[in-house]
Amino acid sequence: MAIALGGNQYGKAEVRLVRVDRDGKRHRVTDLNVSVALSGDLTSTHLTGDNSKVLPTDTQKNTVYAFARDGVGEAEAFGLRLGEHFVRSQKSIHGARIDFEQYSWDRIEDRPHSFSRNGSATRTATVTWFEDGAHVVSGLSGLTVMNTTDSEFWGYIKDGYTTLAETTDRILATDVNARWLHHTHPTDWAESFEQAKHDLLTAFAETHSLSLQQTLYAMGQRVLDKQPGIAEIRLSMPNKHHFLVDLAPFGLDNPNEVFFAADRPYGLIEGTVRRDDLPEQNSAW
Structure with a gap:
């Protein structure tokens, strides 16, 4: 051998x-x-x-x-x-x-x-x-964001082990971990970073979310739309679950106001948004 x-x-x-x-x-x-x-x-x-x-x-x-x-x-x-x-x-x-x-x-x-x-x-x-050349990947990690409404989750697969109830109004919270590959180098790295961060936050806030996957794509798409010099962006976003607390045993209602924030386990959503007309540069990551 x-x-x-x-x-x-x-x-x-x-x-x-x-x-x-x-x-x-x-x-x-x-x-x-x-x-x-x-x-x-x-x-x-x-x-x-x-x-x-x-x-x-x-x-x-x-x-x-x-x-x-x-x-x-x-x-x-x-x-x-x-x-x-x-x-x-x-x-x-x-x-x-x-x-x-x-x-x-x-x-x-x-x-x-x-x-x-x-x-x-x-x-x-x-x-x-x-x-034969250089590649630059910029990014950020641990950017915690939350939408207190405009988030839904329904229509998913249900089998014998499914207990999760569908919802048309939930809290959507995550830690944004994003890295983006530059196809061309910007004249100002700091300005490019701040623009990308702004676009990630804006897309998160403006997207009426039917899934965290949909929000992830909208965030990546906005970064690429605003900066032609970025070839692709990779995002990793844990779903920071917030569960409605049952206050009925105390004789109280809970009109979507009191939540338990669970730190684990959590759903982890990851994806890449890229330009189809550029070759992949896996060695850059």
């Missing part, structure tokens, strides 16, 4: 980086979690322990910090700089993947150097750089 080494990569995960840009007295904070993964001509280190083609993960960490000295800017642009450096500076490295989680800080009462951590959502980005 023949045995061979398959696909592999290595790198430094979760490099915590905080950059403070000091524009006079008014400061700007960029708070990132950076993970680097490199691939290439690394067979010998797996088979014989020859490390002559290995760029140490500690060096990768140091590179992230050294590059930050010249400024970080937007995560996508920073990732392109890092990816190009790793691939072009090392003959044995043929591919680099840079993953980012970005945490937001809000100014306290518009003070120039005082901030509070914003927990509404985490901005994400993934840059893959290969010798």
